[in-house]
Amino acid sequence: MPTPLFTPAQVREMDARAFDRGTSADALMERAAGHLERAVRDLAGYGYGLRVTILCGKGNNGGDGLALARRLTDVGARATVCVVTGEETLEGLPAVQRDRWLARGGTLVSSPQEALVGADVTVDCLLGTGAAGEPRDPYRTAIAALAAERAQGTPVVACDVPSGVDAETGTVAERAVTADVTVTLGAEKVGLRMWPARGRCGDLVTGDLGILERRDEPVAWSLDDRDADHLLPFPPPGAHKRQRGRVLIVAGAQGMSGAAVLATRGAVEAGVGLVTCLAAPGSRDAVAGAVPEALTATFGDLDDRDDHDAAVADVLARAQDADVVVAGPGLGRGGGPTALVRALVERLERPLVLDADAVNALAEVPEALTAPRANALVLTPHEGELARLVDGPVQRNRASEYAADWGATVVAKGPGTVTASPDGRTWVCASGSVALATGGTGDVLSGMIGAVLAGDVDLARVAATVHWHGRAGEAAAALRHPAAVRAGAVADAVPTARARMAGDPGPRPGAPIPRPEDRR
Ligand SMILES: NC(=O)C1=CN([C@@H]2O[C@H](COP(=O)(O)OP(=O)(O)OC[C@H]3O[C@@H](n4cnc5c(N)ncnc54)[C@H](OP(=O)(O)O)[C@@H]3O)[C@@H](O)[C@H]2O)[C@@H](O)CC1
Ligand SMILES: Nc1ncnc2c1ncn2[C@@H]1O[C@H](COP(=O)(O)OP(=O)(O)O)[C@@H](O)[C@H]1O
Ligand SMILES: [K+]
Known part of the structure; x- marks a missing residue:
C-alpha cells in the first residue's frame, strides 16, 4: 500500500483530535516512548546492560526522551539522561516525565559530552516538530557532541525528527543531527522523505500513536x-x-x-x-x-x-x-x-x-x-x-x-x-x-x-x-x-x-x- 505522508501541522491536528476524544497527552507520550524503546532494542539487540545516552530538550521531544529512559531501565538497560537546557527549564508534561524519572531512581547528567561517554546507543530527543530554524545553543553544542560520538561508531536514534531537520520542507539546518534510525511519531512526515532531510534520517520507522484516521488526507504519497x-x-x-x-x-x-x-x-x-x-x-x-x-x-x-x-x-x-x-x-x-x-x-x-x-x-x-x-x-x-x-x-x-x-x-x-x-x-x-x-x-x-x-x-x-x-x-x-x-x-x-x-x-x-x- 502507498504510504501516506503528512505535514507536522496535520499531525498536530491529529493529536488535538485525539485529545478531544479523551486520549491524554501523557498516554501519547508513553506510546511514543514505547516505540523509541523498541527502535533502540532493534538497533542494538538485547536490552539488558545496554548503555543508552538520551539527550533531551525542554519541549515534548525531550519529554519523550525522559519517558524512554524509564522504560529502558525497566528492561535492564542503563539510561544516561542529559536535559541540555537544564532540568529547571522543563514545564508541563516534560516536567512530569522528569519527576517520574527521578522517582524511579534516575539521575540527570549536566553536560552532553559527559553523558555520552561509554554509550552503546544515543537518542536524539533534543528538538522535534515544535522547533524551527537553525538550532541555537545549548542545542547546537549538543548536536555537535552527538555527531562526534556518531563519528566514533555509536549509532543515533532520532525521536520524531533528527534535530535541526525541517519535517515539512525537508530542509536541513547547518547544524543538524544525522541519525541511523528515525522513529517518526503518529504519522509519516512528508519532509523526512525529501532531500536533504532524507539523508539525515537513516531508516525511517513509523511509531503508530493511534491518532491517524482513514479520512485524513495526506499531502503526498510514497510508493513501494x-x-x-x-x-x-x-x-x-x-x-x-x-x-x-x-x-x-x-x-x-x-x-x-x-x-x-x-x-x-x-x-x-x-x-x-x-x-x-x-x-x-x-x-x-x-x-x-x-x-x-x-x-x-x-x-x-x-x-x-x-x-x-x-x-x-x-x-x-x-x-x-x-x-x-x-x-x-x-x-x-x-x-x-x-x-x-x-x-x-x-x-x-x-x-x-x-x-x-x-x-x-x-x-x-x-x-x-x-x-x-x-x-x-x-x-x-x-x-x-x-x-x-x-x-x-x-x-x-x-x-x-x-x-x-x-x-x-x-x-x-x-x-x-x-x-x-x-x-x-x-x-x-x-x-x-x-x-x-x-x-x-x-x-x-x-x-x-x-x-x-x-x-x-x-x-x-x-x-x-x-x-x-x-x-x-x-x-x-x-x-x-x-x-x-x-x-x-x-x-x-x-x-x-x-x-x-x-x-x-x-x-x-x-x-x-x-x-x-x-x-x-
Ligand atoms: N503533541 C503531542 O501530544 C505529542 C508530541 N510528541 C512529541 O512532541 C514533540 C513536539 O513537542 P513540542 O511542540 O513541545 O516541541 P519540541 O520540538 O520538543 O521543542 C520545542 C522547543 O524548542 C525550542 N526551540 C524552537 N526552535 C528552536 C531553535 N531553533 N533552537 C533552539 N530551540 C528552539 C522552543 O523553545 P522556545 O523557542 O519556545 O523558547 C521549545 O522549547 C514531537 O516532535 C514529539 O516528539 C510525542 O510525545 C507524542 C505526543
Ligand atoms: N543524488 C541523486 N539520487 C537519486 N537520484 C538522482 C540523484 N541525482 C539525480 N538523480 C536523478 O537522475 C536524473 C537526472 O536527470 P537530469 O538532471 O535531467 O539529467 P540529464 O539532463 O543529464 O539527462 C533524475 O531522474 C534525477 O531524479
Ligand atoms: K529529535
Missing part, C-alpha cells in the same frame, strides 16, 4: 515496488503492437544525438508497441544505429529562421500517428525549438512530455504554460530547469502548487523526485541512487514516461515510472559501482528493475505466461 508495479502497464493478452502504444520522441538537434538515443532507449526498454524518434539528420542516423527497435525520421531545420514553420508543421503532422509525444532531450535552444514547443503545447491533441531543452523553451513563452489546455502535459525539469519556470527559489515541496498553476504534471527531479499532478496528487520518490547523478539519465526517464503513458494517461503512472527509473539506477549501481554508472547502463537495467519490482525471479521454463489479473 509493488504499488509502482501495479500502476504500470501490463500488456493485455492478444494486443497488437499499435494497441501497446505509439510514442513519438522529438529530440536530438544537429550534434546532440546522445540525448535522442537515450530517450529512445528509455521508451524501448520500458516496453511499448512502437517508438519513433524524430531528430536532425546526423542525430537520426545515430539513433537508427544505436536503437534498431525504433523507427526514425528527420525533422526540418529548426535553426533555419525561414524554415522552422515547415519543421513545426512536419512534427505536428507526424504526431497524429502517436499516442504520446516526448520532446526536449538534445532539442537545442533558440527560436526554432521555442516555436516548436509552443506549437506542441498549444496545438497538440495528445499527451505531451516536455524535458530538458523543451522545458527551457517553455520558460521563454510562459504564457503558453498558463493558457488553458485540453491535453495532458507532463514536465520533467531538474532543479535548474525548474528555476527557469518559477519566480524565486525552487522548493520541491511546492511542486503541487506549480502543478496546479500550470495545469501540468510536474516531475521535480533530483534525489527524492517529487511528482505532482494538477488534480492535487503528489508523490515523493523513495527509490534512486546518487549513481543517477550523471548526464543522460533524465533523458532515459523522459522516454520511459512516454512509453508508460502511451497505453493510458493515468498520471499516477508517472510517479510509478519515476520509482521504476530509480530502481533501474540502483540496479545499475549494484552491477557496476555507484561511481561508475553511465546513463546507458541505467537504460539497460530498466527491464530487470521492473521484473524485480514485480517480484518476478525471471522466466521459468514451461511456466504459464502471467496475466495481469493473476498478479493483483
Whole structure:
C-alpha cells in the first residue's frame, strides 16, 4: 500500500483530535516512548546492560526522551539522561516525565559530552516538530557532541525528527543531527522523505500513536515496488503492437544525438508497441544505429529562421500517428525549438512530455504554460530547469502548487523526485541512487514516461515510472559501482528493475505466461 505522508501541522491536528476524544497527552507520550524503546532494542539487540545516552530538550521531544529512559531501565538497560537546557527549564508534561524519572531512581547528567561517554546507543530527543530554524545553543553544542560520538561508531536514534531537520520542507539546518534510525511519531512526515532531510534520517520507522484516521488526507504519497508495479502497464493478452502504444520522441538537434538515443532507449526498454524518434539528420542516423527497435525520421531545420514553420508543421503532422509525444532531450535552444514547443503545447491533441531543452523553451513563452489546455502535459525539469519556470527559489515541496498553476504534471527531479499532478496528487520518490547523478539519465526517464503513458494517461503512472527509473539506477549501481554508472547502463537495467519490482525471479521454463489479473 502507498504510504501516506503528512505535514507536522496535520499531525498536530491529529493529536488535538485525539485529545478531544479523551486520549491524554501523557498516554501519547508513553506510546511514543514505547516505540523509541523498541527502535533502540532493534538497533542494538538485547536490552539488558545496554548503555543508552538520551539527550533531551525542554519541549515534548525531550519529554519523550525522559519517558524512554524509564522504560529502558525497566528492561535492564542503563539510561544516561542529559536535559541540555537544564532540568529547571522543563514545564508541563516534560516536567512530569522528569519527576517520574527521578522517582524511579534516575539521575540527570549536566553536560552532553559527559553523558555520552561509554554509550552503546544515543537518542536524539533534543528538538522535534515544535522547533524551527537553525538550532541555537545549548542545542547546537549538543548536536555537535552527538555527531562526534556518531563519528566514533555509536549509532543515533532520532525521536520524531533528527534535530535541526525541517519535517515539512525537508530542509536541513547547518547544524543538524544525522541519525541511523528515525522513529517518526503518529504519522509519516512528508519532509523526512525529501532531500536533504532524507539523508539525515537513516531508516525511517513509523511509531503508530493511534491518532491517524482513514479520512485524513495526506499531502503526498510514497510508493513501494509493488504499488509502482501495479500502476504500470501490463500488456493485455492478444494486443497488437499499435494497441501497446505509439510514442513519438522529438529530440536530438544537429550534434546532440546522445540525448535522442537515450530517450529512445528509455521508451524501448520500458516496453511499448512502437517508438519513433524524430531528430536532425546526423542525430537520426545515430539513433537508427544505436536503437534498431525504433523507427526514425528527420525533422526540418529548426535553426533555419525561414524554415522552422515547415519543421513545426512536419512534427505536428507526424504526431497524429502517436499516442504520446516526448520532446526536449538534445532539442537545442533558440527560436526554432521555442516555436516548436509552443506549437506542441498549444496545438497538440495528445499527451505531451516536455524535458530538458523543451522545458527551457517553455520558460521563454510562459504564457503558453498558463493558457488553458485540453491535453495532458507532463514536465520533467531538474532543479535548474525548474528555476527557469518559477519566480524565486525552487522548493520541491511546492511542486503541487506549480502543478496546479500550470495545469501540468510536474516531475521535480533530483534525489527524492517529487511528482505532482494538477488534480492535487503528489508523490515523493523513495527509490534512486546518487549513481543517477550523471548526464543522460533524465533523458532515459523522459522516454520511459512516454512509453508508460502511451497505453493510458493515468498520471499516477508517472510517479510509478519515476520509482521504476530509480530502481533501474540502483540496479545499475549494484552491477557496476555507484561511481561508475553511465546513463546507458541505467537504460539497460530498466527491464530487470521492473521484473524485480514485480517480484518476478525471471522466466521459468514451461511456466504459464502471467496475466495481469493473476498478479493483483
Ligand atoms: N503533541 C503531542 O501530544 C505529542 C508530541 N510528541 C512529541 O512532541 C514533540 C513536539 O513537542 P513540542 O511542540 O513541545 O516541541 P519540541 O520540538 O520538543 O521543542 C520545542 C522547543 O524548542 C525550542 N526551540 C524552537 N526552535 C528552536 C531553535 N531553533 N533552537 C533552539 N530551540 C528552539 C522552543 O523553545 P522556545 O523557542 O519556545 O523558547 C521549545 O522549547 C514531537 O516532535 C514529539 O516528539 C510525542 O510525545 C507524542 C505526543
Ligand atoms: N543524488 C541523486 N539520487 C537519486 N537520484 C538522482 C540523484 N541525482 C539525480 N538523480 C536523478 O537522475 C536524473 C537526472 O536527470 P537530469 O538532471 O535531467 O539529467 P540529464 O539532463 O543529464 O539527462 C533524475 O531522474 C534525477 O531524479
Ligand atoms: K529529535
